[in-house]
Amino acid sequence: MKQDPVIIQDPLFGALAYHKRFVNNTDFDGSKHLCNLPFRYAEVRRNGDVHMCCPNWSPVVVGNVFESSMTQIWQGERALAQRSSILDGSYRYCNWDTCSLIRNNRLEQRTETRIAQLVKRAESSTPETVHFVVDESCNLACPSCRVQRLAQLATAERDRGYQAITRVLDCMFAEPHAQHKTLSMDGSGEIFSSELYRRLFETHDVFNRSDLWPNLRFRLTTNGTMMTPKLQRRYVHIMDRLEQLEVSVDAGDPESYAKVRVGGRWDLLWENLRCFHDNILVRQPHTTWRWNIIMQKNNYKSLPDLINIANTFERKPMINMTGVLNWGTWTEEQYLDHAVHLPQHPKYKKYTKIMNSPLVQEYRNSYGI
Numbered sequence: 344m345k346q347d348p349v350i351i352q353d354p355l356f357g358a359l360a361y362h363k364r365f366v367n368n369t370d371f372d373g374s375k376h377l378c379n380l381p382f383r384y385a386e387v388r389r390n391g392d393v394h395m396c397c398p399n400w401s402p403v404v405v406g407n408v409f410e411s412s413m414t415q416i417w418q419g420e421r422a423l424a425q426r427s428s429i430l431d432g433s434y435r436y437c438n439w440d441t442c443s444l445i446r447n448n449r450l451e452q453r454t455e456t457r458i459a460q461l462v463k464r465a466e467s468s469t470p471e472t473v474h475f476v477v478d479e480s481c482n483l484a485c486p487s488c489r490v491q492r493l494a495q496l497a498t499a500e501r502d503r504g505y506q507a508i509t510r511v512l513d514c515m516f517a518e519p520h521a522q523h524k525t526l527s528m529d530g531s532g533e534i535f536s537s538e539l540y541r542r543l544f545e546t547h548d549v550f551n552r553s554d555l556w557p558n559l560r561f562r563l564t565t566n567g568t569m570m571t572p573k574l575q576r577r578y579v580h581i582m583d584r585l586e587q588l589e590v591s592v593d594a595g596d597p598e599s600y601a602k603v604r605v606g607g608r609w610d611l612l613w614e615n616l617r618c619f620h621d622n623i624l625v626r627q628p629h630t631t632w633r634w635n636i637i638m639q640k641n642n643y644k645s646l647p648d649l650i651n652i653a654n655t656f657e658r659k660p661m662i663n664m665t666g667v668l669n670w671g672t673w674t675e676e677q678y679l680d681h682a683v684h685l686p687q688h689p690k691y692k693k694y695t696k697i698m699n700s701p702l703v704q705e706y707r708n709s710y711g712i
């Protein structure tokens with residue numbers, strides 16, 4: 344059975360739906376910490392909704408790009424309210440149970456100097472980083488992510504997503520400027536198989552005229568399987584300005600990969616990533632890469648092999664090792680069967696043994712997140 348969300352009524356935001364438990368169930372003391380996300384970051388969804396955090400961590404919607412400009416949203420009443428909840432230490436819009444920054448004690452220490460810096464950063468007319476989550480179509484069909492393959496969005500949805508992005512770009516890049524801005528895309532599907540992103544990448548000035556916005560950078564999320572050497576050459580103008588490439592690798596051996604990345608080709612993945620490393624990463628110190636492995640029953644044993652592969656690269660990737668979440672594709676029983684990181688799982692001891700092994704600990708201390 345799926346868990347029903349907890350609904351909280353808020354005078355400004357109305358009904359807010361929180362998955363899992365809501366607040367006050369950890370030892371977190373908001374008066375001692377600072378989250379910088381709502382001061383520098385916005386996330387835009389295909390329906391135009393704007394968040395200043397991952398909606399799974401804080402469901403607050405601060406505006407909609409089909410109703411207001413990004414500048415109006417960024418300086419609007421709702422955005423100010425979410426920032427106030429950080430500044431007053433209440434963190435009242437945050438789900439303390441799902442936010443990994445709270446859970447893993449990764450928020451920065453609160454100081455008056457740091458508060459002043461963050462408030463100043465938020466005074467800019469638009470966020471420093473905008474993350475688009477508009478296209479969940481993908482060339483793969485991984486069980487933790489979806490129940491069936493979605494090769495492309497329907498035309499109306501694709502157009503809607505395209506318009507949501509271009510409304511933001513038209514506001515933030517109406518004129519040439521040298522402000523430091525980052526556009527981050529997408530993570531809900533495969534960016535290099537998306538017709539929506541292909542149209543943007545090949546036609547929009549923001550992706551093709553680096554002379555107009557010299558301090559614009561990109562962050563891309565991909566499963567790596569379609570990022571062929573040919574495609575990397577075709578998008579060299581984007582690769583040149585890459586701040587970070589995030590790759591959902593998800594396994595360290597071909598057997599595990601076949602189970603968790605259904606439809607992906609292990610050999611092709613590494614051909615593509617090796618090409619990216621040797622031709623782009625090693626000559627661009629401003630670009631980093633990060634590999635994700637979502638720990639679950641079908642891949643946790645392959646983590647040491649993934650680290651061994653990482654150690655063969657000159658530019659080591661950060662490796663993000665996080666426990667699998669239920670994105671709504673599994674029943675609660677199915678989820679608990681896959682969630683090897685939970686203490687009640689029968690293989691939890693074996694999982695912790697791997698996580699605490701010297702190889703994993705050493706890599707985590709140097710490059711883990």
Ligand code: SF4
Pocket residue numbers: 378379380381395396397400401434436437438442443444445
């Ligand atoms: S949920 Fe976490 S990341 Fe989001 S605003 Fe709150 S503290 Fe920051």
